[in-house]
Amino acid sequence: MSHTWKFFLAGGFDQVRIDTAADLVNLKHLDQKLWVALSCPTTGVEFDASTLALLDSDNDGHIRAPELLAAIDWAATRLDDIKVFEQKLGGVPLAAIKDEAVAAVARGLLKDGETLVTVDAASAAEAEYSARALAAWEAAGASARPLGDATAAACAALAAVKEKLDDFFVRCRLAAFDARAEDAMNASDDSFKALATAPLHNDHAEIAALPLAKVGAGATVPLGAGIDSGINPAWAERIGALREAVVVPLLGARPGLSESDWLAVQDQLAVFTVWQAAKPAGLPPEAEAVRDLERLARYVRDLLTLANNFVAFRDFYTRQGKATFQIGTLYLDGRAAELCIAVNDAGKHAALASLSRICLVYCDCARPGAKQTIAAAFTAGDADQLMVGRNGVFYDRQGRDWDATITRIVDHPISLRQAFWSPYKKLARMVAEQLQKLAASKAGAIEGKLAEAAAGAVKKVEAPPAKPPAQQAAVSTFDVGKFAGIFAAIGLAVGAIGTAAASVVTGMLGLKWWQMPLVIVGLMLLISGPAVIVAWFKLHSRTLGPILDANGWAVNARARINIPFGTSLTQMAKLPEGAERALTDPYAEKEKPWKTYGFIIIVLFIGLAWWTR
Numbered sequence: 001m002s003h004t005w006k007f008f009l010a011g012g013f014d015q016v017r018i019d020t021a022a023d024l025v026n027l028k029h030l031d032q033k034l035w036v037a038l039s040c041p042t043t044g045v046e047f048d049a050s051t052l053a054l055l056d057s058d059n060d061g062h063i064r065a066p067e068l069l070a071a072i073d074w075a076a077t078r079l080d081d082i083k084v085f086e087q088k089l090g091g092v093p094l095a096a097i098k099d100e101a102v103a104a105v106a107r108g109l110l111k112d113g114e115t116l117v118t119v120d121a122a123s124a125a126e127a128e129y130s131a132r133a134l135a136a137w138e139a140a141g142a143s144a145r146p147l148g149d150a151t152a153a154a155c156a157a158l159a160a161v162k163e164k165l166d167d168f169f170v171r172c173r174l175a176a177f178d179a180r181a182e183d184a185m186n187a188s189d190d191s192f193k194a195l196a197t198a199p200l201h202n203d204h205a206e207i208a209a210l211p212l213a214k215v216g217a218g219a220t221v222p223l224g225a226g227i228d229s230g231i232n233p234a235w236a237e238r239i240g241a242l243r244e245a246v247v248v249p250l251l252g253a254r255p256g257l258s259e260s261d262w263l264a265v266q267d268q269l270a271v272f273t274v275w276q277a278a279k280p281a282g283l284p285p286e287a288e289a290v291r292d293l294e295r296l297a298r299y300v301r302d303l304l305t306l307a308n309n310f311v312a313f314r315d316f317y318t319r320q321g322k323a324t325f326q327i328g329t330l331y332l333d334g335r336a337a338e339l340c341i342a343v344n345d346a347g348k349h350a351a352l353a354s355l356s357r358i359c360l361v362y363c364d365c366a367r368p369g370a371k372q373t374i375a376a377a378f379t380a381g382d383a384d385q386l387m388v389g390r391n392g393v394f395y396d397r398q399g400r401d402w403d404a405t406i407t408r409i410v411d412h413p414i415s416l417r418q419a420f421w422s423p424y425k426k427l428a429r430m431v432a433e434q435l436q437k438l439a440a441s442k443a444g445a446i447e448g449k450l451a452e453a454a455a456g457a458v459k460k461v462e463a464p465p466a467k468p469p470a471q472q473a474a475v476s477t478f479d480v481g482k483f484a485g486i487f488a489a490i491g492l493a494v495g496a497i498g499t500a501a502a503s504v505v506t507g508m509l510g511l512k513w514w515q516m517p518l519v520i521v522g523l524m525l526l527i528s529g530p531a532v533i534v535a536w537f538k539l540h541s542r543t544l545g546p547i548l549d550a551n552g553w554a555v556n557a558r559a560r561i562n563i564p565f566g567t568s569l570t571q572m573a574k575l576p577e578g579a580e581r582a583l584t585d586p587y588a589e590k591e592k593p594w595k596t597y598g599f600i601i602i603v604l605f606i607g608l609a610w611w612t613r
Contacts, residue, residue, distance in 0.1 A: 003029065010317035011544070012560035018307045018314070021085035025076050027311060028069045032556070035311045039064045039554035044342035045324040046397050047306065050123070051298045055306075062552065068303075068310060075299040078102065078292070085304050091118035091297040101289040102296060109293075119301055122294035129287040137279055144275035147249055151272050157245040158269060161238050168212040168221060169259045176217035185215040208234035220256030223247065313544075313559060319568060322397065325548060330363065330376040330404060332392030333385050334573040337361070339377040340394070341551060346373055346408050352550040353410065357542045358561065360410040361386060365394045365402035374404070375547065378414055379566035413539055415567075539563050 003026040006017040015036060018024060032038060039062050042052040055063050055071050076082050081096045093116050097103040106117045109125055145151040175182040187210045195206060212232050213221055222230040223243045231239050246265050247257060254261070308314040309324040316323035322338075330337045343349045346362040353360055359378045365371065374394060378386065386409060394404040544559040561569070575581060 005030065008314075011313070011557075011565070012562065013557050015312040015314065015317070015557075018304065018312060019086065021082040021304075024085050024304055024307055025072055025082055027072065027307065030311070032065055035065065036313050036555065036557045036559065037310050037548075037553055038556050039552075040310055040324070041552035044327070044344075044551055046322065046327055047309075047324045048298070048302060051302045051306075054295055054298060063306075063310070068307070071299055072303055072307075075296055075303065078296055079300075084300050088304075089116060090301055091116050091120075091122065092293075092300040093117075096300075097296070099289075099292065099296075102293050105289045105293050117293060117297055119294070119297045122290075122297040126290050126294050129290045137275075140278075141275055144271045146268050146272070150245065150249070151269070154245045154249065155269050155272055155276075157238070157241045158265065161235065161242050162266075164212050164235060165221065165257075165262055168215065169262065171211060171215040172217060172219045172259070175215055175219075179217075182216055186211060202233045202236075204234065207232065210234075212239075220258045221262075222256050224255060316544075317565070325551070325553070326397075327374065328394055328396040330361070330374065330392055330394045332361070332363075332376075332390065332404065332406075333381070335378065335381055336571040337376040337378055337569070338571070339379070339569045340374050341547060343373045343375045343551065346375070349375060349550040350408060350410050353547045354412075355546040356544065357412050357539075358410075358547065358566075359383060359386075359412045359414050360547070361406055362408035362410075363392065363394065363404040364407050365404045367400065367402045370402075372402070373407075377547070377561075377566075378570055379542075379561065380570040380572055381414060383409075383411065383414055412542075415539075415563075539566070542566060 003022060005023075006019075007014040008017055009015075014034070016023075016030060016034060018027070042049070042056050042061050042063060045052075052063060055067050057067050057070065075085075078099045079092075079096050080098045084093060084096045092106075094103065094106050094110060095115065097106055105125070109117055109121055147154050171185040175185055191206075191210065195204075198204075198206075200207065210232055212235055213219070213230050221239065223239070224230070225240060227233075229236065242257075246269070247254065247261070250265050250268055251261055305315075306324075309316075313323060315321045316326070325341050326339060327342050328340050330340050343362065350360065350362065353375065361376045361378055363374050363376065365374055386406065388406050388409065390406045392404045392406075394402040396402065539562075542561040544561055545555040545557070548555050
């Protein structure tokens with residue numbers, strides 16, 4: 001309780017520093033409200049799976065705070081020197097082991113001059129001991145099979161009728177004890193009367209509940225076959241299996257099974273049952289120290305690292321390494337997204353992860369013989385070219401490359417720059433779409449008229465119709481009026497545009513020179529300001545919690561991802577330092593005289609403004 005804690009500020013909240021062995025063993029005294037997470041899954045994280053399996057004492061697929069603390073205490077009590085926790089070793093040094101049984105096993109594994117029992121060496125030793133135990137068990141089985149390969153089937157046949165046979169012979173003993181008990185131990189008349197009105201079959205429960213055979217002092221279980229064998233019909237098949245698999249092979253053929261015979265066959269098969277129960281699930285009891293050695297080696301190597309990805313997210317927020325939940329890097333659209341996590345169901349994950357206010361791109365990743373789904377956070381650049389169906393490459397923590405295809409996008413602002421230009425981009429896209437629709441509509445109309453004209457010409461050639469002069473005049477009049485209306489509409493539109501433009505130019509010319517830039521900046525802020533404000537609030541409320549919670553974590557803190565930190569999680573493409581760059585593009589489009597066009601437009605606007613006063 002007197003331990004002095006140190007904290008560091010990252011992600012907008014205080015996180016405990018776990019630098020020393022003393023920090024680690026005193027975690028049980030740290031208020032869990034100060035822990036960043038209280039539970040993490042055993043899958044979908046980059047951590048040794050065998051260590052996580054040892055920590056997961058209840059095998060529920062999650063590591064919780066009590067399990068981590070119990071592992072720390074277990075390891076600390078078996079060490080003479082807990083400082084080995086902070087030395088980043090690949091196992092446990094012999095000199096640090098307090099438990100004498102574990103130390104003895106460790107000495108047997110080490111070669112001359114070696115002082116460290118590595119995790120690999122301890123794991124190999126456990127596997128070797130397990131193999132030895134299994135081989136010894138198999139060897140003992142030779143004398144435990146009185147019927148050879150048929151012993152297992154015989155034991156199964158015996159187990160199927162054991163309870164019923166024990167019941168029968170107890171009833172017979174009661175009949176021998178007192179003759180008055182014989183009638184009571186057999187089925188009563190009322191039992192048979194109750195069966196008389198029901199539809200019956202051999203497996204009927206009430207038939208099976210009747211005694212196995214006729215009970216009497218010194219009675220035997222009939223072993224004959226056929227409907228007149230004297231065996232309860234519900235048990236006839238199982239008693240027949242007992243006769244063929246057990247009685248005949250062990251005792252020889254006989255008409256009935258006495259109680260002494262029944263005890264004899266049980267005794268002969270008991271050795272097999274005992275041998276089966278002794279099958280080693282892992283190490284034999286005498287080799288428990290080997291198991292403890294592997295556990296101790298793993299805990300010495302891994303517990304401090306796990307604590308810094310559980311109690312604190314030091315590896316994530318200090319950017320000195322990868323956090324356990326970061327499973328790789330996605331390269332797509334000229335960017336490298338480093339915050340990538342494993343996902344089982346993109347739909348379910350996105351429902352909660354969208355609350356993080358982070359732009360998430362879900363990708364199906366595949367390589368020969370393997371598939372997985374990831375969610376990648378894009379925290380720099382823009383989302384203009386992020387769309388379902390685009391392909392990228394995902395590199396996992398082992399350096400393997402996966403083909404990645406976008407399947408889903410959770411859209412949120414990526415940067416303030418994107419938010420500032422988004423209204424103009426949306427306007428440009430809208431205008432382009434409308435122009436494309438208009439052009440397509442006009443092109444379709446023209447093509448239709450051309451087709452109609454061509455068809456009309458063909459008809460005229462085939463049979464030119466003669467129209468009355470009055471009808472021809474009406475058609476001509478209609479066409480002229482139609483086109484006159486179109487021209488008038490175009491003139492009105494041009495006039496309106498010209499008037500609006502003239503008003504803008506007139507207003508601008510009425511300003512002083514230093515006021516013009518302020519007006520332009522004000523207009524831009526008026527257009528882009530709302531989008532930037534909304535994006536600012538969203539970018540400052542981004543948090544890691546929902547992304548991990550959707551994956552089974554229990555994040556206990558508001559783990560914020562602010563703008564500078566978020567920008568560092570997505571690397572933009574840039575030329576290497578000192579690289580040479582040629583500025584001449586041999587395939588560049590011909591440069592348009594935009595300056596000349598602009599000058600002409602300005603002169604026209606000024607003239608229009610002067611003309612309209």
